[in-house]
Structures are given as structure tokens and as C-alpha cells.
Amino acid sequence: MSIFKQLIKSLYSTKDMAKFRFQGIGKTILFVFLLSLISAIPSGLYMSTGLVNGINSLQTIFEDEIPSFTIENGTLSSALKEPFIRENDQFVFIIDSSGYTTVKNLQEYENALALIQDEVIIRTNNQSQTIDYQMFEGVLMNEEDVVQLIHTFESLMPIMLTVMMIIMYLVISFISFLQVAILAILGLILKNVLGLRLKYRHTWILAAYSMTIPTIFFTIMAALDIQVPYGGPLNWFVSTIVLYLALKEIPRPKQTR
Incomplete structure (x- = not known):
């Protein structure tokens, strides 16, 4: 299954998400980069539009x-x-x-x-x-x-915008991977509560996909320029709930007598 199909599945099916735990780490890393790219699009567009409009307005003002x-x-x-x-x-x-x-x-x-x-x-x-x-x-x-x-800044603006967007994307990616790592640790706690036999790599993979819903939601809100109250805590809360629901879809090991 491609990461784009996984993206769609992660929006509504925790049962399918639970199956992703067996895939390789490399594919999951690529998925986190995809989420980071999606979340960076509104900020990148606003930044580039603001700079272009600013330069054009400055030229008008300097007349x-x-x-x-x-x-x-x-x-x-x-x-x-x-x-x-x-x-x-x-x-x-x-x-x-x-x-x-x-x-x-x-x-x-x-x-x-x-x-x-x-x-x-x-x-x-x-x-x-x-x-x-x-x-x-x-x-x-x-x-x-x-x-x-x-005038010099205007001529260099395409290069500067490219560099600024790359830096912004790398920062967002770093924050995303940090969130996945923390969620994966929470996943270890939740899997013990649910009596599951999972390793950190499994909870790390599930944590990455549990971020899909809040990432898409906050990207849409950012694109519409809508401020979400308590956005940070809400992001963590939703991701944790989705992670918990995905873990619940994993069959528990049979108890030996």
C-alpha cells in the first residue's frame, strides 16, 4: 500500500492503522516527512505571498x-x-x-x-x-x-524564499519526529495497560500514523486562517486517542494456562 493510500486510511480506519505496525521503519519515516510537507504548505504560501506583496507595496510606496x-x-x-x-x-x-x-x-x-x-x-x-x-x-x-x-532583495527573493521554505520544512519535520518519539513512549505505556506484546518500533510506527487526523485538521485551519484555541494540547490529545484506538485493534496474546 502506498503512503498516500495509508494517509487516507489513517483518517478513518484505526483497524488498518494497526496493520501498519509490521511495515518497515523507512516507509514510516517517509510518511512523517509527507505529513510535515502537508502541514508546511499553508505557512509557506502565506510567507511567500506576504514577501511578494511586501516588495510590490514597497515599490509603490517609494514612488x-x-x-x-x-x-x-x-x-x-x-x-x-x-x-x-x-x-x-x-x-x-x-x-x-x-x-x-x-x-x-x-x-x-x-x-x-x-x-x-x-x-x-x-x-x-x-x-x-x-x-x-x-x-x-x-x-x-x-x-x-x-x-x-x-531592488537587490527583489532580485534575490526566489533564492531567499527557497532557502526559507527549506529551513521551515526541516524545522517542522524535526518537531514532527520529536512528537512521534514522545507518542511512541506513551504507546509503550498504553500497550502495557492493554496487555499487548509490542516493541518500541511498533508503537513508533503507530504513533506516526496517529498524527494524521490532527495534522490534516490543523493544516485546513491554517489554510483558512482560523486560530484554533488550545491547538497544542488538542493536537496531543487527538493523537493520543487515535493511538489508543489503534492499539485496541491489535489482538491480545492468548493466555497460557
């Missing part, structure tokens, strides 16, 4: 007059007495040398780029990243240099 500023010795300087803000439907650009704007102030924006007193804040899909100006120590930058930097 307006940008105030003069310099970044030197790790500090932003300008003649502005209040934050310069340009906003459209998808992106916000801010220059603020007053110290008023912070990461917390930007939480109301989904996508934003802010040049503030001592760092640049990049906010994409409600996630913030900061770059300290000290990284450019000894380099004098002004508004023309930033415009050129944006």
Missing part, C-alpha cells in the same frame, strides 16, 4: 517622496520630528528616528517594514524579525542605498 535619513554608527538619523508612515491595503512602511515605534507598536500590522532608531523591523504574516544596525557598523547608508537594497 512617493521619501524623507532624507542616514544610518551611521548603528543609529538612524533624520530631520523628522514624528514617524513617517506610508500605508496601503497590504503593507506599511515606517521611518522613525524618534524612538516611538517598537516591535510591539507594529503588532497591529500584518506586513510592515520599519526603520527605527537602532534596528530595522520586518513584519511578514504577523511574524516580526529584527536586524540590528550594528551589523552594518562602519557603513554609511541613506535613503538611496535602502532603495537599492530593496
Whole structure:
């Protein structure tokens, strides 16, 4: 049975899941990578869309007059007495040398780029990243240099997106394998309660397939941009219940008199 058929079976049949315990570890590892890929799709799409929209919006914003500023010795300087803000439907650009704007102030924006007193804040899909100006120590930058930097970033964006998506996928895969390992340990406890003769490799395989339902559910919710309350505990609870039901489908060994 292919891993795609196993994926479908794992959504509704714990009896079939119980039969998977005899398959090789390699196939199960491939299945975990498949689940990780599925769960990474919404985040990857949101991230790429946010970056593309952000660059396009920046180009539109820079068509307006940008105030003069310099970044030197790790500090932003300008003649502005209040934050310069340009906003459209998808992106916000801010220059603020007053110290008023912070990461917390930007939480109301989904996508934003802010040049503030001592760092640049990049906010994409409600996630913030900061770059300290000290990284450019000894380099004098002004508004023309930033415009050129944006154009450079645009040309490198396909490569950067690819690298970011690969890193994100590897992180999600690591977390998935860690969850499988922990669930497999819980499976050892459950198999003792049920009186089953299973090894760790068997509970590890069943743990991997028990993650199918919560993975698909949370992927759909992420694609619809719906926040699920107590998502972490709910994920663990559902996976554990499915694992328990799969273990119950395994025949108990006959008692010898």
C-alpha cells in the first residue's frame, strides 16, 4: 500500500492503522516527512505571498517622496520630528528616528517594514524579525542605498524564499519526529495497560500514523486562517486517542494456562 493510500486510511480506519505496525521503519519515516510537507504548505504560501506583496507595496510606496535619513554608527538619523508612515491595503512602511515605534507598536500590522532608531523591523504574516544596525557598523547608508537594497532583495527573493521554505520544512519535520518519539513512549505505556506484546518500533510506527487526523485538521485551519484555541494540547490529545484506538485493534496474546 502506498503512503498516500495509508494517509487516507489513517483518517478513518484505526483497524488498518494497526496493520501498519509490521511495515518497515523507512516507509514510516517517509510518511512523517509527507505529513510535515502537508502541514508546511499553508505557512509557506502565506510567507511567500506576504514577501511578494511586501516588495510590490514597497515599490509603490517609494514612488512617493521619501524623507532624507542616514544610518551611521548603528543609529538612524533624520530631520523628522514624528514617524513617517506610508500605508496601503497590504503593507506599511515606517521611518522613525524618534524612538516611538517598537516591535510591539507594529503588532497591529500584518506586513510592515520599519526603520527605527537602532534596528530595522520586518513584519511578514504577523511574524516580526529584527536586524540590528550594528551589523552594518562602519557603513554609511541613506535613503538611496535602502532603495537599492530593496531592488537587490527583489532580485534575490526566489533564492531567499527557497532557502526559507527549506529551513521551515526541516524545522517542522524535526518537531514532527520529536512528537512521534514522545507518542511512541506513551504507546509503550498504553500497550502495557492493554496487555499487548509490542516493541518500541511498533508503537513508533503507530504513533506516526496517529498524527494524521490532527495534522490534516490543523493544516485546513491554517489554510483558512482560523486560530484554533488550545491547538497544542488538542493536537496531543487527538493523537493520543487515535493511538489508543489503534492499539485496541491489535489482538491480545492468548493466555497460557
